[in-house]
Amino acid sequence: MKDRGQERALRHASDIARGRYCDRRRSERAAQRARLLRGLEHSLFGSRMPDAHAILTAAAWTREPLDAACPRCGTSRAPFEHVREGCAECRGRRLAWDGLVRLGRYAPPLSQWTPAIKRRAWRAMALALGAELGRQVRDAIDAGLQPEPDVVTYVPTHWSRRVLRGIDHGACLAEAVGRELRVAATPLLEARLFARQTGSGRDARTARGGRFACRARASRCARLWSALTRSGVADVELRGATVLLIDDVRTTGGTCAEAATALRRAGAHTIVVACCAAVDPPHRSGARFGLPQMQSRRIVDKSP
Numbered sequence: 001m002k003d004r005g006q007e008r009a010l011r012h013a014s015d016i017a018r019g020r021y022c023d024r025r026r027s028e029r030a031a032q033r034a035r036l037l038r039g040l041e042h043s044l045f046g047s048r049m050p051d052a053h054a055i056l057t058a059a060a061w062t063r064e065p066l067d068a069a070c071p072r073c074g075t076s077r078a079p080f081e082h083v084r085e086g087c088a089e090c091r092g093r094r095l096a097w098d099g100l101v102r103l104g105r106y107a108p109p110l111s112q113w114t115p116a117i118k119r120r121a122w123r124a125m126a127l128a129l130g131a132e133l134g135r136q137v138r139d140a141i142d143a144g145l146q147p148e149p150d151v152v153t154y155v156p157t158h159w160s161r162r163v164l165r166g167i168d169h170g171a172c173l174a175e176a177v178g179r180e181l182r183v184a185a186t187p188l189l190e191a192r193l194f195a196r197q198t199g200s201g202r203d204a205r206t207a208r209g210g211r212f213a214c215r216a217r218a219s220r221c222a223r224l225w226s227a228l229t230r231s232g233v234a235d236v237e238l239r240g241a242t243v244l245l246i247d248d249v250r251t252t253g254g255t256c257a258e259a260a261t262a263l264r265r266a267g268a269h270t271i272v273v274a275c276c277a278a279v280d281p282p283h284r285s286g287a288r289f290g291l292p293q294m295q296s297r298r299i300v301d302k303s304p
Contacts, residue, residue, distance in 0.1 A: 052122070053124075056128060069102055072085075074273070075284060114129070130177050130180075133177050150243070155259045156212065185246075191211060242271075250277070
């Protein structure tokens with residue numbers, strides 16, 4: 001009986017050691033695949049882009065003040081406009097989110113840097129702007145404009161577009177924001193394949209729906225991409241939580257609204273959107289609101 005008990009204990013210890021070894025090997029292989037993907041991404045896309053911090057320093061760019069935009073919808077504030085409870089664009093309207101923080105208006109240079117992140121796979125600029133966005137969110141929390149988040153997530157991109165672009169720009173921004181706020185950045189949503197929004201009007205963007213779902217129903221290809229990049233979903237309790245939703249540009253608010261609605265259905269209580277730039281309505285982008293306009297030189301052909 002004693003020999004049989006020792007044999008059983010030895011077999012149990014061997015199974016535990018074998019399981020730990022297999023888990024360690026799987027983690028090492030996943031890390032090796034992630035390093036390979038990052039190396040391919042940098043060699044194919046990242047090496048042709050300039051240093052992001054040098055660009056920010058040369059442009060002498062700084063974050064806009066918190067009182068320059070509405071803390072509820074992110075629209076630029078008009079002179080002497082009271083925006084504590086919302087601006088004239090969102091006051092009295094029901095929004096899908098509870099607050100919005102932005103780095104600035106969608107105008108140069110943000111209108112040049114932000115699209116280049118996903119079109120040119122400019123990871124360095126995504127991390128740089130994400131760090132600035134995290135500091136902007138921290139300043140808004142310290143000022144009492146926004147609540148402290150429990151989890152940081154981002155507006156997802158379909159896996160096929162991530163493969164074609166070579167970058168998941170939302171994940172890069174959320175990673176930098178979470179590092180600044182010391183809050184875990186977790187992918188909570190999955191994107192379905194829809195037509196591209198680039199070049200679409202405001203009506204076409206607003207009419208789209210059903211693009212996002214919880215990652216619990218992620219497709220097989222999306223789970224494969226998560227396994228390769230080690231971006232699996234952590235165990236996050238969303239019921240009653242405050243979620244910080246990261247996006248690159250808030251154009252009409254349709255994308256953020258759909259993502260926020262999916263998070264609400266999953267149990268999130270408060271949702272704050274943080275974006276690098278926000279597009280103002282057409283009637284708010286004029287000079288009568290005191291917003292800086294981009295000056296362009298007119299070239300006159302004087303040849304006979």
